[in-house]
Amino acid sequence: MTYTVGMYLAERLSQIGLKHHFAVAGDFNLVLLDQLLVNKEMEQVYCCNELNCGFSAEGYARAHGAAAAVVTFSVGAISAMNAIGGAYAENLPVILISGSPNSNDYGTGHILHHTLGTDDYTYQLEMMRHVTCAAESITDAASAPAKIDHVIRTALRERKPAYLEIACNVSDAECVRPGPVSSLLAEVRVDDVSLKAAVEASLSLLEKSQRVTMVVGSKVRAAHAQAQTEHLADKLECAVTIMAAAKSFFPEDHKGFRGLYWGDVSSPGAQELVEKSDALICVAPVFNDYSTVGWTAWPKGDNVLLAEPNRVTVSGKTYEGFTLREFLEELAKKAPSRPLTAQESKKHVPVIAPTKADARLTNDEMTRQINAMLTSDTTLVAETGDSWFNATRMDLPRGARVELEMQWGHIGWSVPSAFGNAMGSQERQHILMVGDGSFQLTAQEMAQMVRYKLPVIIFLVNNRGYVIEIAIHDGPYNYIKNWDYAGLMEVFNAEDGHGLGLKATTAGELAEAIKKAKANREGPTIIECQIERSDCTKTLVKWGKKVAAANSRKPQAS
Numbered sequence: 257m258t259y260t261v262g263m264y265l266a267e268r269l270s271q272i273g274l275k276h277h278f279a280v281a282g283d284f285n286l287v288l289l290d291q292l293l294v295n296k297e298m299e300q301v302y303c304c305n306e307l308n309c310g311f312s313a314e315g316y317a318r319a320h321g322a323a324a325a326v327v328t329f330s331v332g333a334i335s336a337m338n339a340i341g342g343a344y345a346e347n348l349p350v351i352l353i354s355g356s357p358n359s360n361d362y363g364t365g366h367i368l369h370h371t372l373g374t375d376d377y378t379y380q381l382e383m384m385r386h387v388t389c390a391a392e393s394i395t396d397a398a399s400a401p402a403k404i405d406h407v408i409r410t411a412l413r414e415r416k417p418a419y420l421e422i423a424c425n426v427s428d429a430e431c432v433r434p435g436p437v438s439s440l441l442a443e444v445r446v447d448d449v450s451l452k453a454a455v456e457a458s459l460s461l462l463e464k465s466q467r468v469t470m471v472v473g474s475k476v477r478a479a480h481a482q483a484q485t486e487h488l489a490d491k492l493e494c495a496v497t498i499m500a501a502a503k504s505f506f507p508e509d510h511k512g513f514r515g516l517y518w519g520d521v522s523s524p525g526a527q528e529l530v531e532k533s534d535a536l537i538c539v540a541p542v543f544n545d546y547s548t549v550g551w552t553a554w555p556k557g558d559n560v561l562l563a564e565p566n567r568v569t570v571s572g573k574t575y576e577g578f579t580l581r582e583f584l585e586e587l588a589k590k591a592p593s594r595p596l597t598a599q600e601s602k603k604h605v606p607v608i609a610p611t612k613a614d615a616r617l618t619n620d621e622m623t624r625q626i627n628a629m630l631t632s633d634t635t636l637v638a639e640t641g642d643s644w645f646n647a648t649r650m651d652l653p654r655g656a657r658v659e660l661e662m663q664w665g666h667i668g669w670s671v672p673s674a675f676g677n678a679m680g681s682q683e684r685q686h687i688l689m690v691g692d693g694s695f696q697l698t699a700q701e702m703a704q705m706v707r708y709k710l711p712v713i714i715f716l717v718n719n720r721g722y723v724i725e726i727a728i729h730d731g732p733y734n735y736i737k738n739w740d741y742a743g744l745m746e747v748f749n750a751e752d753g754h755g756l757g758l759k760a761t762t763a764g765e766l767a768e769a770i771k772k773a774k775a776n777r778e779g780p781t782i783i784e785c786q787i788e789r790s791d792c793t794k795t796l797v798k799w800g801k802k803v804a805a806a807n808s809r810k811p812q813a814s
């Protein structure tokens with residue numbers, strides 16, 4: 257069989273394990289889409305728009321390790337760029353592939369549709385360089401294999417998105433076949449001297465410390481170091497806390513687990529554990545304004561061992577040239593037992609008392625009922641807003657996954673991301689918690705859950721406004737038009753769908769709705785949970801005030 261550029265790309269994507277790629281058609285990528293369809297190992301999955309396509313791929317990468325999204329030039333790719341920025345912030349290898357102008361049109365002065373109306377077609381590549389770890393433009397078949405391999409390899413190595421554009425007349429041009437994938441995935445060699453020095457410096461901190469605590473951060477998953485983190489915790493036998501964005505990245509049934517470290521809004525006791533440690537091991541953390549609660553809780557100082565994905569900083573020195581996994585593995589081999597912090601503290605499980613069946617539905621009762629649904633097979637996707645705080649206070653069984661987008665924080669992310677995640681892990685039960693304000697951005701992607709018969713259960717929190725923004729900074733702009741959210745499902749079902757739209761205004765109605773949702777395996781179920789606007793978690797309000805204070809610092813006098 258003659259091989260083409262598009263077939264080469266498809267085989268590479270399939271070799272790295274993709275079973276699906278996401279797409280929105282447009283005339284610059286139609287031939288490319290045909291070429292990708294030749295590969296029977298991968299299914300082409302369609303989205304309503306390119307922003308959602310990017311977020312769907314982002315969700316797939318969360319479930320599956322990597323993903324690809326295929327869009328058309330400018331009108332498509334620039335919409336998708338927002339989601340690619342999200343994938344960058346969240347450390348997810350999403351390959352964005354855009355069709356691009358015919359190679360004969362470059363440098364000719366021709367003005368093309370879907371472009372800025374100038375004759376320079378390099379602007380999209382330039383823009384994408386800022387939100388990806390590798391970006392290539394393919395305008396000839398001969399250089400395509402090297403460019404495709406470079407983009408895929410860099411994305412996988414750096415766990416960041418990457419970008420490819422392929423001239424629309426080149427995607428079916430003849431090219432060589434891909435070689436084996438092992439050469440593409442080869443790991444970088446370890447600097448043994450640096451690794452040994454980092455481990456020795458870390459051990460000397462641990463050996464002179466009795467109060468040792470671990471803080472697990474959100475980059476631990478992208479660094480593929482979750483098992484190594486748990487193993488180190490087994491050896492140290494110390495207390496372990498997690499950061500909010502790392503919810504579910506450390507098993508909560510582990511005997512050292514002591515809940516969430518999030519400054520003032522930590523689980524009871526967790527802040528004291530962290531602040532009173534002689535040695536604090538921060539594994540792959542992200543310290544930003546949100547995670548430090550407006551810069552009020554940022555562990556720093558000589559007692560902090562900062563183990564980042566590509567670097568360790570301890571006792572005033574930084575070490576590089578190895579991965580986090582390698583560092584944690586080596587450290588665990590010699591780590592001393594330091595059980596004091598675990599012995600002196602207890603895991604705090606928040607207990608929410610059930611309300612009567614006919615009582616008005618509350619945020620607490622909704623959270624309680626959702627928590628009771630979680631099993632080791634659940635993936636809980638929680639949108640920006642109070643859903644963050646509800647998800648992070650849940651008690652998780654081992655194996656349950658929580659997906660948050662706390663670095664990028666794009667409202668509306670969760671609907672397409674849950675769709676992509678469900679596509680990428682169909683053996684799991686997907687539950688989505690999303691506020692009404694967020695849902696209004698990307699609601700139409702629920703239609704793809706109907707189309708692909710994915711039994712995602714959506715808890716739509718109708719509190720009639722942007723409650724998180726009300727907590728941070730109130731004004732008339734925080735109040736939204738109400739929708740009939742449950743009613744939307746009928747629109748998306750049209751003549752052939754099996755989605756279910758339900759409403760719950762009391763605790764009993766919610767329990768009934770959950771029963772129906774669990775029984776509906778042929779499509780998604782949206783349960784519109786109607787709660788009072790003022791009913792939100794206490795932590796949201798407390799955290800919101802501190803973040804607002806950080807945002808409203810006055811400019812420094814010059």
Ligand code: TPU
Binds near residue numbers: 694695717719722
């Ligand atoms: O729980 P709740 O009521 O806060 O959730 P809801 O209703 O989804 O409201 C979220 C409100 C919100 C906004 C408007 N959270 N962050 N923002 C700012 C924002 C605006 N645009 C984008 C794309 N992302 C944002 N985070």
